[in-house]
Amino acid sequence: MAKNVGILAMDIYFPPTCIQQEALEAHDGASKGKYTIGLGQDCMAFCTELEDVISMSLTVVTSLLEKYGVDAKQIGRLEVGSETVIDKSKSIKTFLMQIFEKFGNTDIEGVDSTNACYGGTAALFNCVNWVESSSWDGRYGLVVCTDSAVYAEGPARPTGGAAAIAMLIGPDAPIAFESKLRGSHMSHAYDFYKPNLASEYPVVDGKLSQTCYLMALDSCYKHFCDKYEKVEGKQFYISDADYFVFHSPYNKLVQKSFARLLFNDFLRNPSSLAEGAKEKLHPFSTLSGEESYQNRDLEKASQQVAKPLYDEKVQPTTLIPKQVGNMYTASLYAAFASLIHNKKSTLAGNRVVLFSYGSGLTATIFSLRLRDCQHPFSLSNISTVMDIAGKLKSRHEFPPEKFVETMKLMEHRYGAKDIVTSKDSSLLLTGTYYLTEVDSMYRRFYAKKTSDSSITPSNNGSIANGHCK
Numbered sequence: 001m002a003k004n005v006g007i008l009a010m011d012i013y014f015p016p017t018c019i020q021q022e023a024l025e026a027h028d029g030a031s032k033g034k035y036t037i038g039l040g041q042d043c044m045a046f047c048t049e050l051e052d053v054i055s056m057s058l059t060v061v062t063s064l065l066e067k068y069g070v071d072a073k074q075i076g077r078l079e080v081g082s083e084t085v086i087d088k089s090k091s092i093k094t095f096l097m098q099i100f101e102k103f104g105n106t107d108i109e110g111v112d113s114t115n116a117c118y119g120g121t122a123a124l125f126n127c128v129n130w131v132e133s134s135s136w137d138g139r140y141g142l143v144v145c146t147d148s149a150v151y152a153e154g155p156a157r158p159t160g161g162a163a164a165i166a167m168l169i170g171p172d173a174p175i176a177f178e179s180k181l182r183g184s185h186m187s188h189a190y191d192f193y194k195p196n197l198a199s200e201y202p203v204v205d206g207k208l209s210q211t212c213y214l215m216a217l218d219s220c221y222k223h224f225c226d227k228y229e230k231v232e233g234k235q236f237y238i239s240d241a242d243y244f245v246f247h248s249p250y251n252k253l254v255q256k257s258f259a260r261l262l263f264n265d266f267l268r269n270p271s272s273l274a275e276g277a278k279e280k281l282h283p284f285s286t287l288s289g290e291e292s293y294q295n296r297d298l299e300k301a302s303q304q305v306a307k308p309l310y311d312e313k314v315q316p317t318t319l320i321p322k323q324v325g326n327m328y329t330a331s332l333y334a335a336f337a338s339l340i341h342n343k344k345s346t347l348a349g350n351r352v353v354l355f356s357y358g359s360g361l362t363a364t365i366f367s368l369r370l371r372d373c374q375h376p377f378s379l380s381n382i383s384t385v386m387d388i389a390g391k392l393k394s395r396h397e398f399p400p401e402k403f404v405e406t407m408k409l410m411e412h413r414y415g416a417k418d419i420v421t422s423k424d425s426s427l428l429l430t431g432t433y434y435l436t437e438v439d440s441m442y443r444r445f446y447a448k449k450t451s452d453s454s455i456t457p458s459n460n461g462s463i464a465n466g467h468c469k
């Protein structure tokens with residue numbers, strides 16, 4: 001069996017168009033600080049008419065293959081996680097096959113996985129399991145998480161975002177799975193769902209989704225700790241992992257989640273915490289599970305107790321989710337990418353625990369062990385290739401009015417045909433794919449920006465109806 005299977009290489013793409021949360025807050029008439037301090041968000045990326053989940057995945061996959069020098073023929077499995085529906089039958093994976101067909105590689109298993117923000121994790125597990133299985137043919141797996149998170153006007157709108165992430169999967173990886181350490185919780189809930197197929201917007205019960213998230217976290221953590229004890233012969237506490245990465249709809253929920261893990265450690269074994277912390281949490285030790293989700297004093301006390309550990313073990317994972325927003329399936333992996341960006345090769349030897357949550361609901365806690373590996377698959381090279389600081393710096397801020405106008409246009413365009421976009425790619429970086437047309441048969445056409453000229457001819461490196469020209 002292949003050893004140390006995991007993530008060999010990563011790349012991330014997010015749209016260069018964004019809006020500052022402070023500006024949106026003022027525009028929406030929300031009280032000052034609600035989006036920035038209350039939700040903990042700084043900025044939000046969004047797709048204009050030129051970009052969608054397909055163009056973002058074409059961009060990120062092409063970039064990953066080029067920057068790590070991976071031959072398209074070396075890919076044996078391609079899995080996509082997404083909850084942004086463009087077609088109810090044709091998978092996003094099949095659009096990405098255009099990249100591989102060019103090189104004569106059509107022998108690639110895998111399709112799309114969908115369950116809210118969890119689809120990327122399902123795709124990742126499929127690839128890792130494949131490489132660890134007897135059906136593995138020795139080639140790489142490739143996972144793509146791609147989503148555009150948009151909400152109707154109202155309280156959920158500031159929790160949008162957009163991005164695509166690609167992860168190359170294989171043995172001897174710098175980011176290796178501790179495959180026996182996984183705890184899942186799956187159940188039925190109507191916290192966030194997309195029943196209206198004529199609209200890109202979800203139906204969301206925001207308060208219920210927070211409680212579902214925290215309940216799923218507790219349950220996953222319990223299963224994870226039980227499995228850890230079986231494998232390692234001792235109890236798991238927060239101190240046994242160097243970093244914790246959470247699915248991040250907005251940063252405040254991440255702060256609450258980490259505090260919740262600490263409260264779990266306290267309930268299991270109060271002496272796992274320092275005296276002062278124990279005293280602060282003691283008044284809440286007799287609350288029922290249900291009561292504890294609604295208790296504001298507990299929330300406040302546990303966040304206060306957890307703050308120093310949060311700063312050490314979670315804060316380094318928060319950069320992209322705070323700057324780009326909720327990226328649905330890509331959100332957890334963007335948080336993980338933030339950690340690599342911040343800590344680079346110092347992560348070698350560290351254990352990183354991740355919590356993936358998808359409304360509806362599906363959730364898993366799993367563990368990664370980070371290792372020193374050779375170029376190009378080293379932690380420092382992954383950080384260099386992703387160039388997160390450069391990508392964040394080269395963004396263009398839209399005023400709220402222009403953002404709202406873009407959302408209105410996208411509402412109108414959702415599911416439509418006979419569309420020709422402006423093709424003005426001046427805000428996009430070279431190498432970015434963008435939508436040029438949806439024809440009378442709903443077939444989508446994309447082009448690749450090949451230079452810094454503002455209008456790229458659509459026949460220059462373009463992809464038309466499933467074929468690269």
Ligand SMILES: CC(C)(COP(=O)(O)OP(=O)(O)OC[C@H]1O[C@@H](n2cnc3c(N)ncnc32)[C@H](O)[C@@H]1OP(=O)(O)O)[C@@H](O)C(=O)NCCC(=O)NCCS
Nearest residue numbers: 031032033034037038039155156159206207209210213249
């Ligand atoms: C998350 C969501 C419910 C918040 O909307 P809301 O109900 O209008 O917001 P709230 O009134 O609860 O305010 C949000 C936070 O900001 C705080 N806040 C409000 N105004 C504030 C201000 N002026 N300054 C500082 N903080 C402020 C609130 O106290 C609250 O913090 P708390 O949770 O610690 O109490 C909404 O954005 C949503 O539905 N998002 C999508 C669903 C989602 O992402 N779910 C996550 C699970 S996947």
